[in-house]
Amino acid sequence: xxxxxxxxxxxxxxxxxxxxxxxxxxxxxxxxxxxxxxxxxxxxxxxxxxxxxxxxxxxxxxxxxxxxxxxxxxxxxxxxxxxxxxxxxxxxxxxxxxxxxxxxxxxxxxxxxxxxxxxxxxxxxxxxxxxxxxxxx
Ligand SMILES: [Zn+2]
Ligand SMILES: [Zn+2]
Numbered sequence: 085x086x087x088x089x090x091x092x093x094x095x096x097x098x099x100x101x102x103x104x105x106x107x108x109x110x111x112x113x114x115x116x117x118x119x120x121x122x123x124x125x126x127x128x129x130x131x132x133x134x135x136x137x138x139x140x141x142x143x144x145x146x147x148x149x150x151x152x153x154x155x156x157x158x159x160x161x162x163x164x165x166x167x168x169x170x171x172x173x174x175x176x177x178x179x180x181x182x183x184x185x186x187x188x189x190x191x192x193x194x195x196x197x198x199x200x201x202x203x204x205x206x207x208x209x210x211x212x213x214x215x216x217x218x219x220x221x
Pocket of ligand 1: 093095161
Protein backbone atom coordinates (compact mmCIF):
# COMPACT_ATOMS: atom_id res chain seq x y z
CA UNK A 85 0.00 0.00 0.00
CA UNK A 86 1.27 3.50 -0.78
CA UNK A 87 1.89 6.10 1.86
CA UNK A 88 -1.33 7.53 3.30
CA UNK A 89 -1.52 11.31 3.45
CA UNK A 90 -4.29 13.68 4.41
CA UNK A 91 -5.33 17.04 5.75
CA UNK A 92 -8.16 19.01 7.27
CA UNK A 93 -10.43 21.08 5.04
CA UNK A 94 -8.34 24.28 5.21
CA UNK A 95 -4.97 22.53 5.00
CA UNK A 96 -3.50 23.95 8.24
CA UNK A 97 -3.15 20.39 9.55
CA UNK A 98 -1.54 17.71 7.39
CA UNK A 99 -0.32 14.19 8.08
CA UNK A 100 1.65 11.33 6.56
CA UNK A 101 1.68 7.71 7.64
CA UNK A 102 4.62 5.35 7.29
CA UNK A 103 2.67 2.15 8.02
CA UNK A 104 -0.28 0.18 6.69
CA UNK A 105 -3.50 0.42 8.70
CA UNK A 106 -4.02 -2.14 11.46
CA UNK A 107 -7.76 -2.09 10.73
CA UNK A 108 -10.45 0.29 9.52
CA UNK A 109 -14.03 0.63 10.67
CA UNK A 110 -17.22 2.63 10.68
CA UNK A 111 -18.37 3.89 14.08
CA UNK A 112 -22.03 4.75 14.57
CA UNK A 113 -21.80 5.85 18.22
CA UNK A 114 -23.45 9.02 19.50
CA UNK A 115 -20.13 10.84 20.02
CA UNK A 116 -19.01 10.13 16.44
CA UNK A 117 -22.34 11.51 15.22
CA UNK A 118 -21.99 14.63 17.33
CA UNK A 119 -18.38 15.25 16.38
CA UNK A 120 -18.76 14.53 12.66
CA UNK A 121 -22.26 15.88 12.11
CA UNK A 122 -23.00 12.73 10.09
CA UNK A 123 -24.51 9.30 10.71
CA UNK A 124 -21.15 7.67 11.38
CA UNK A 125 -17.45 8.27 11.09
CA UNK A 126 -15.07 6.07 9.13
CA UNK A 127 -11.51 5.75 10.37
CA UNK A 128 -8.38 3.62 10.09
CA UNK A 129 -6.10 2.74 13.01
CA UNK A 130 -2.32 2.98 12.79
CA UNK A 131 0.62 2.62 15.16
CA UNK A 132 0.78 6.15 16.60
CA UNK A 133 4.55 6.38 16.05
CA UNK A 134 4.05 5.87 12.30
CA UNK A 135 1.86 8.99 11.95
CA UNK A 136 3.54 12.36 11.43
CA UNK A 137 1.22 15.33 11.90
CA UNK A 138 2.20 18.86 10.89
CA UNK A 139 0.19 21.85 12.12
CA UNK A 140 -1.55 22.19 15.46
CA UNK A 141 -4.65 20.26 16.38
CA UNK A 142 -7.07 20.94 19.20
CA UNK A 143 -8.24 17.96 21.25
CA UNK A 144 -11.50 17.12 22.96
CA UNK A 145 -11.53 14.28 25.49
CA UNK A 146 -14.63 12.48 26.69
CA UNK A 147 -15.41 9.25 28.56
CA UNK A 148 -16.54 6.17 26.62
CA UNK A 149 -19.23 3.87 27.95
CA UNK A 150 -16.55 1.31 28.83
CA UNK A 151 -14.79 3.80 31.11
CA UNK A 152 -11.93 4.66 28.77
CA UNK A 153 -11.08 8.19 27.65
CA UNK A 154 -11.59 8.97 23.97
CA UNK A 155 -9.71 11.93 22.54
CA UNK A 156 -10.79 13.41 19.22
CA UNK A 157 -8.45 15.87 17.52
CA UNK A 158 -9.49 18.46 14.99
CA UNK A 159 -8.24 21.55 13.18
CA UNK A 160 -8.93 24.66 15.30
CA UNK A 161 -9.30 26.75 12.13
CA UNK A 162 -11.79 24.76 10.04
CA UNK A 163 -13.00 22.17 12.56
CA UNK A 164 -12.10 19.22 10.34
CA UNK A 165 -11.86 15.96 12.30
CA UNK A 166 -8.37 14.45 12.00
CA UNK A 167 -7.71 11.75 14.55
CA UNK A 168 -8.92 9.67 17.46
CA UNK A 169 -7.12 8.06 20.41
CA UNK A 170 -8.42 5.84 23.19
CA UNK A 171 -6.85 5.18 26.58
CA UNK A 172 -8.02 1.59 26.02
CA UNK A 173 -5.61 1.23 23.07
CA UNK A 174 -2.40 3.06 23.93
CA UNK A 175 -0.05 3.40 20.96
CA UNK A 176 -2.94 3.50 18.46
CA UNK A 177 -3.90 6.58 16.48
CA UNK A 178 -6.95 6.42 14.20
CA UNK A 179 -7.22 8.82 11.27
CA UNK A 180 -10.56 9.79 9.78
CA UNK A 181 -11.11 8.40 6.30
CA UNK A 182 -12.67 11.65 5.11
CA UNK A 183 -9.49 13.59 5.92
CA UNK A 184 -7.36 11.27 3.76
CA UNK A 185 -6.27 12.49 0.34
CA UNK A 186 -7.51 9.10 -0.94
CA UNK A 187 -10.26 7.82 1.37
CA UNK A 188 -10.66 4.80 -0.92
CA UNK A 189 -7.21 3.60 0.12
CA UNK A 190 -8.61 1.98 3.25
CA UNK A 191 -11.17 -0.82 3.59
CA UNK A 192 -13.52 -0.79 6.59
CA UNK A 193 -14.08 -4.33 7.90
CA UNK A 194 -16.75 -3.75 10.57
CA UNK A 195 -19.36 -1.27 11.78
CA UNK A 196 -19.20 -0.73 15.54
CA UNK A 197 -21.84 0.76 17.84
CA UNK A 198 -24.34 -0.46 15.28
CA UNK A 199 -27.03 -0.43 17.99
CA UNK A 200 -26.85 3.38 17.74
CA UNK A 201 -27.23 3.53 13.97
CA UNK A 202 -29.83 5.75 12.31
CA UNK A 203 -32.21 4.00 9.90
CA UNK A 204 -31.03 6.05 6.92
CA UNK A 205 -27.34 5.45 7.60
CA UNK A 206 -26.90 2.47 5.27
CA UNK A 207 -23.57 0.72 5.06
CA UNK A 208 -22.39 -2.26 3.02
CA UNK A 209 -24.85 -4.99 4.19
CA UNK A 210 -22.13 -7.64 3.89
CA UNK A 211 -20.06 -5.96 6.63
CA UNK A 212 -20.14 -7.50 10.09
CA UNK A 213 -21.59 -5.26 12.78
CA UNK A 214 -21.06 -5.05 16.53
CA UNK A 215 -23.37 -3.47 19.09
CA UNK A 216 -20.45 -1.77 20.85
CA UNK A 217 -16.73 -2.34 20.34
CA UNK A 218 -15.86 -6.05 20.16
CA UNK A 219 -12.88 -7.35 22.11
CA UNK A 220 -9.84 -7.52 19.86
CA UNK A 221 -7.49 -10.44 19.64
ZN1 LIG B 1 -8.19 23.19 8.92
ZN1 LIG C 1 -17.81 6.37 17.59
